[in-house]
Amino acid sequence: MKAISCDSSSIIALGTNCLTWLFERFDTEFWIPNYVKKEIVDNPLHSYKFGFEAMRNGTLLGRGLKLKETDPQLRNRIIGLANSLFHHKSRPIEIIQYGEADALALSVKEGVPLLVDEKNTRLLVENREQLRKLSEHRTGKTIEMNEDVSRELGKLMKGVKVIRSSELVTVAVKRGFFEWGYPKRQLLQSMLNALKLSGCAINSEEIKELVESVE
Amino acid sequence: MEDIIELVRARKVRKLKDLSDELLLRGFVDQEKKKVRLSVIVRALSKIVEKNYYLKDRKYWENFLSRLEDALKAGDLERAEKIVIELDRHFGRYKEDIIKYAKIRRGSTLYAWGVSLTKVSEMLGVPEYELMHHIGKTKMVDEEGTGKPALERLKDAEEIL
Numbered sequence: 283m284k285a286i287s288c289d290s291s292s293i294i295a296l297g298t299n300c301l302t303w304l305f306e307r308f309d310t311e312f313w314i315p316n317y318v319k320k321e322i323v324d325n326p327l328h329s330y331k332f333g334f335e336a337m338r339n340g341t342l343l344g345r346g347l348k349l350k351e352t353d354p355q356l357r358n359r360i361i362g363l364a365n366s367l368f369h370h371k372s373r374p375i376e377i378i379q380y381g382e383a384d385a386l387a388l389s390v391k392e393g394v395p396l397l398v399d400e401k402n403t404r405l406l407v408e409n410r411e412q413l414r415k416l417s418e419h420r421t422g423k424t425i426e427m428n429e430d431v432s433r434e435l436g437k438l439m440k441g442v443k444v445i446r447s448s449e450l451v452t453v454a455v456k457r458g459f460f461e462w463g464y465p466k467r468q469l470l471q472s473m474l475n476a477l478k479l480s481g482c483a484i485n486s487e488e489i490k491e492l493v494e495s496v497e
Numbered sequence: 498m499e500d501i502i503e504l505v506r507a508r509k510v511r512k513l514k515d516l517s518d519e520l521l522l523r524g525f526v527d528q529e530k531k532k533v534r535l536s537v538i539v540r541a542l543s544k545i546v547e548k549n550y551y552l553k554d555r556k557y558w559e560n561f562l563s564r565l566e567d568a569l570k571a572g573d574l575e576r577a578e579k580i581v582i583e584l585d586r587h588f589g590r591y592k593e594d595i596i597k598y599a600k601i602r603r604g605s606t607l608y609a610w611g612v613s614l615t616k617v618s619e620m621l622g623v624p625e626y627e628l629m630h631h632i633g634k635t636k637m638v639d640e641e642g643t644g645k646p647a648l649e650r651l652k653d654a655e656e657i658l
Contacts, residue, residue: 286657291614294629308658321615321625332626368611370526380623381615395657399629400614401638407645416641419609423526444644449654456655478638481629483640488647497652 285311287389288347289398290321290381291481292447296482297322297335299473301447305346305456313350313394315357317384319343350388357387363435364406368414371424371469375417377402386439397450401483404446407439447477448484452492466496502566505542513543520563521603525610533603535576541581541599551588597623601631609637 293314296302305312314322319442322339326332357380358436364378382403396406405413410432418425454460455470462469474489484492504513517539522534545551550560561584568577578596585595604617605628618625 284657291623291629294626297628298626310658315614321618324626326626328626332624335626373528375526375611376528377611377616379619380618382613383620388523389629395653400608401641402608402611402613405611405644406613412644413611416609421522421525423522443653445650445654445655445657449651450658452651453654453658455605479633481633482631483638484647485641486645488643491647492651493650 283311283392284309285313285392286397286445287350287385287392287394288312288314289316289385289396289400289403290318291399291403292397292450293318293322293339293347293434294335295399295447295477295482296341296450299476301451301473302338302342302346304450304459305342307350307454309457312347312397313375313388313392315348315350315352315384315388317380319349321381333406339368350392351387352384353391356391360390360435360438361429362440364486367406367410367428367431367435368417369428372421375425378406386442389442390439393441395444395445397447399446399448399477399482404444404483408434412436446484447482448474448492450486452495456496467493470496501542501569502562502596503538505546505565506562510547513539513546516601517543521606522612525607525612530620531572531574533607534578535594537599537603537621538574538577538581540603541585541595544595544599545581545584550590551584553588555582586608597627601627604628605631605637606637608632609635 323336326336360383361378363377366374368375368377385396385398386403402413410427414425414427451473452470455466460469470492474484476491478484518538520532520536520539524530524536561580565577565580568580582594582596589595600621600623602622604623607617608628610613614625614628617628
């Protein structure tokens with residue numbers, strides 16, 4: 283059985299658009315570590331605004347989503363490395379916390395891909411120099427990267443493939459999971475726009491490419 | 498801290514916004530949570546002085562400024578937040594308080610600077626849901642490059658799923 287480790291950001295984006303039923307349609311297990319469960323179920327459960335979404339997410343446990351043990355030592359190592367990656371005037375800048383690190387640790391431990399919609403964790407895996415440049419460009423301050431830490435992170439996360447909710451729904455549309463009576467491209471375009479508005483880090487050019495990939 | 502009250506008294510919206518930006522930046526690079534928290538309060542104050550309806554009861558307004566000044570001088574940011582929320586409850590027009598609104602706006606900026614969503618959520622005490630909903634409405638992602646070509650990522654997704 284194939285599996286993927288999920289971060290809370292993708293579950294939030296899909297849940298906001300009532301698309302979490304897709305988890306049950308693929309022949310892939312969608313795993314979440316404990317801290318992700320906290321982010322999508324436990325923490326918002328008593329919130330005025332998001333209590334209902336938390337309950338809906340709770341019903342997915344054991345069905346679309348499977349709670350999976352992660353390795354706390356590995357998670358803490360990832361946090362330690364990521365939070366000493368960038369510096370300003372020799373002072374480390376903390377950029378990551380338990381939620382994303384737990385999903386990442388599960389992915390590394392089990393050798394499975396990562397489903398994440400938030401851009402910083404994705405760039406931490408795929409392109410740390412780009413993340414540094416972005417931070418420097420937006421803050422206007424010099425941000426240095428510890429190359430040894432970057433190499434160590436790269437070694438640790440080697441081979442981790444990252445996808446977003448946008449790719450997940452594209453595959454779902456291609457496989458005909460939506461029989462809604464609308465042209466596939468139009469449907470996908472609307473779905474990707476909705477996911478983007480819900481926080482999925484995908485730009486307009488990428489949306490265009492994904493839509494055009496559908497026949 | 499005295500500068501903040503002076504700027505509020507003079508209703509200097511732009512200067513308050515600039516000060517909030519500066520505090521946030523210093524909080525980010527110096528890793529000082531207190532500066533980030535103060536940045537949120539100043540941002541909320543900039544929104545307050547923009548609207549006449551917050552200032553319509555002069556007696557209440559003067560009392561608000563005096564209490565806020567005391568809290569800020571004492572470095573008690575929690576009390577300062579409560580005082581701002583109280584004013585907002587009396588005169589504000591939205592269900593959600595103005596401090597929460599400012600936290601979401603400032604959190605969105607921290608995310609743009611490279612801080613992960615759950616880290617921002619923890620730093621500011623604002624749900625990840627709120628942050629994502631706000632971030633999705635910004636142009637942030639369109640202004641940035643991508644880590645990997647979209648079609649290559651799609652190919653990965655087809656293999657994974």
